[in-house]
Amino acid sequence: MTTGSIGHPSRGRDGRRQSASLALTAVVVLALGACGGKSSGSESGSGQSQALTLYTCVNDATIQPVIAAFEKAESGSHVDLFRAPTGELNARVAADARSGGLRADVVWGCDPLTVQAFVDQGLVGGWTPPDADAVPAEFRTDDYVGAHVLYMVAVHRTDVPAPRTWADLAGPGYTALAVPDPSVAASALGTLGYFAADPAYGVDFYRSLKDHGAVQVSTPDNVTTGVAQGVYDAGITTASSAYAAKDDGSPVDVVWPEPGAVAIYGPIALATHSADSGAAKAFISFVVSKEGQTVLGGAGSYPTLPGVGGPTVPAGAPVVSPDWAAIGADKASILADYQQVFGG
Amino acid sequence: MRPRGTPTVVRAGVPVPLALPVAVLLGVLVALPLLRLVQVLWQEGDLAGILGSPGLGTAIGHTVVLAVAVTVTAVPIGVALALALRRPDLPGRAFWRAAVLLPVVVPDFVLGYSWTQAYARAGFTDTLLGLHWDGLLGPVGVWLVLVVNAAPLAYLVVAVGLAARSEPDLERAARASGAGSTTVLVTITLRLVLPAVAAASVLVFVLTLGTFAIPQVLGTPAGFRTVTTRIYADLSIGGDPTSFLEAVSLALLLVLVAVVCVAPSDALLGPRLRSARPADAQGQQSVPGGRAARRGQAVGVGLYLLLTMAVPLAALALSSVTRALGVPPTPGNWTLDHFRQVLTVRTVEALGRSVGLAVVAASLLVLLGGLVAVGERRRAGRATATLITLTLVLPGSTLAVALLITYGRWLSGTLTLILLAYLAKLWAFAHRPIAGALDRLPPDELHAARASGAALLTAVRTVALRPLAPALLGAWLICFLTALHEVTMSSLLYGPGSETLAVVVLNSQELGRIGPTAALSVVLTVLVAAPALLLSPVVGRLRVPHDGPRAEVARVG
Secondary structure (H helix, E strand, O other): OOOOOOOOOOOOHHHHOOOHHHHHHHHHHHHHHHOOOOOOOOOOOOOOOOEEEEEEOOOHHHHHHHHHHHHHHOOOOEEEEEEOOHHHHHHHHHHHHOOOOOOOOEEEOOOHHHHHHHHHOOOEOOOOOHHHHHOOHHHEOOOOEEEEEEEEEEEEEOOOOOOOEHHHHHOOOOOOEEEEOOOOOHHHHHHHHHHHHOOOOOOHHHHHHHHOOEEEEOOHHHHHHHHHHOOOOEEEEEHHHHHHHHHHOOOEEEEOOEOOEEEEEEEEEEEHHHOOOHHHHHHHHHHHOHHHHHHHHHOOOEEOOOOOOOOOOOOOOOEEOOOHHHHHHHHHHHHHHHHHHHOO | OOOOOOOHHHOOOOOHHHHHHHHHHHHHHHHHHHHHHHHHHHHHOOHHHHHOOOOHHHHHHHHHHHHHHHHHHHHHHHHHHHHHHHOOOOOOHHHHHHHOOHHHHOOHHHHHHHHHHHHOOOOHHHHHHOOOOHHHOOHHHHHHHHHHHHHHHHHHHHHHHHHHHOOHHHHHHHHHOOOOHHHHHHHHHHHHHHHHHHHHHHHHHHHHHOOOHHHHHHHHHHOOOOHHHHHHHHHHOOOOHHHHHHHHHHHHHHHHHHHHHHHHHHHHHHHHHOOOOOOOOOOOOOOOOOHHHHHHHHHHHHHHHHHHHHHHHHHHHHHHHEOOOOOOOOHHHEOOHHHHHHOOHHHHHHHHHHHHHHHHHHHHHHHHHHHHHHHOOOHHHHHHHHHHHHHHHOOHHHHHHHHHHHHHHHHOEOHHHHHHHHHHHHHHHHHHHHHHHHHHOOHHHHHHHHHOOOOHHHHHHHHHHHHHHHHHHHHHHHHHHHHHOOOHHHHHHEOOOOOOHHHHHHHOOOOOOHHHHHHHHHHHHHHHHHHHHHHHHHHHHOOOOOOHHHHHHHHOO
């Protein structure tokens, strides 16, 4: 990047400028051109080239090895990556859609609600790889296929009892609990959706958690941080963040409570304008293939393909899946019921 | 047209050749992006539905009350710090002056975290003394940490205002004539620094309206919502057009609040605060106080810094070397792993990019801010001053969206777009400190220089810029530091080859990972502090006995 010759103002060096107009020319030149032309990555794939642009919220530790493995397997291919947390990713997609169209060929989201919303806007969907059938049916639709899973589990301090069921969290032994905010984190919304639809739990589950000292924090990562710090005794968070804290040595433990850890899958989808892009299709196929899933599992994310190794899953750990279609349709009313409890 | 008491030589304000580029940049950086947001909302939004959504009124109320509460607390603290640290006889002054700016180097959400680590349940004070503060996670905690975060900014603006505008001779004369120290403070010192106080107030108010990370970290657990946390929620959940449009309309609502509050202040109050004064460079030594007063001030400053900065930042520094959260930060648990994660080849590349970007942005911003400040002597100029605060109030995510919608077709993923975002976001940051110090411009000397044949720029450089140097340096510093660790906008705008430091380190770690983020904050602090320490003997040597303002430059920051 050219940094130009605008002087450091502090010691009068800017006085060396010959004239104000020169300085202002520099402003305009710098602002409009000096840094430009660095990027070729935002060009959308047209199907002609081997390059593709990927938008994702999958963490860096997972996405980099997967891309590297793909570029090695498909020689000549190149992936331009835009990785950001879901909020920024959504904002970028929304801005793209309003300024000439989505600039990604592949979108790999972190929850089905977001990707389904992109499908509804006609931005992605309409294609899944031929071997997507190997992925369990609850992790795919006709428009996208789950490439990784987040499991919502219980994290607790080692000096409090381990909960056996989710309902145990609302029992004695815990004086301060943390739950993630379902109006901020889709994983939390999926969890809420699951409990709301389960007659044994319902939104009342959250009410009894609140009565037992639960507070709502922003994201699952904030839950893990708070529990690890000791601000809270236990909380609901993602398995990956809870195990990461445990592996670091924080005094926490992880439980997959009955009736099950709530599975939140991250779908991968083809952009509708890239329907002819061989490279984009090849990338999606690779990610859900056994080879791609193995790389993903080795990089610390939970694969969707059965039989592929990944991070820790305790033997016999129960898993449940929310009804995403129902959550998508009832989002507002589920949130409204919940907000009767936690406000917001 | 001309405000009372404004010196004649500057009545023309910005010469036309300079006004034109300012107008163009105003269009490019502020007007067009805002208009594009309005247009999107107009074409697609259901404004009635959005404005009628439950909880919105509460969020707006929280936001405005918070902004007012933070402003009325942080600005007096900033003024008090600036007055205390102005005294040459204050013990340990150089150290305090640097220490007071430390929070600026630390990203907001890390600061919020460091407070929980220091004062919340199971935090430092709880472990050591059995004392913790439950109110930290709630509105009062949000307010307090925002005050601590904003006070250095207020301090900087007021300190550079004092450096440029104070009249120690006048103070001495008043004291010699029998005025008490309070009378001198109220009738002379504070009176002269009012424009800087006003500038600091506007900055703190607008910044608090648009602040996000601290309310998110500390407010959410108590159900305390602000407009910005709602915007974040809207962008984070669902990805559907309704949520996006709600985020856009909430952001524009913040802009509206900023207009309503800032425009009258700029239009009416601004010109009245200025005063015509002799402006030859004077000695900066303020009137020394008594020994008790000196000690009292040193203790006060020390105690404030201990509680608001030393304890939380020590907690932060310890987190950067402690292997995990929740284990005692004793040497047995120390590790450099977090630093290893932060300091990679990619990080160093991104660091170079970020430093370059921050230097270019800060330098351009000082120029742009200065131009707007000079132009403020005209009514149109004051409107410009108000307009550039509107992109400061926009949360980073929404401003980035606005720029992407406006220029994304051509500039998506480029450093140019990130630079434009920094310029738009921080223009007011650069402008207000300069505006607060500006009417030191010595009209007669400028006249004399011109009459003696000096070219306009020579006259401006030798006569006008010199007393303004502390303000220019202060503005540069604050913009540089803010741009260096900016995360929201760059993480939304980057593309291949334009990853900034924050994108590579913070974003790739997810924002929740405290250890690496704390390590990054430490690295940034060292990076910023090291050059300052290395340069300070050099700058110190530049001090000339009769050149007060320049001597002051060496000490600001």
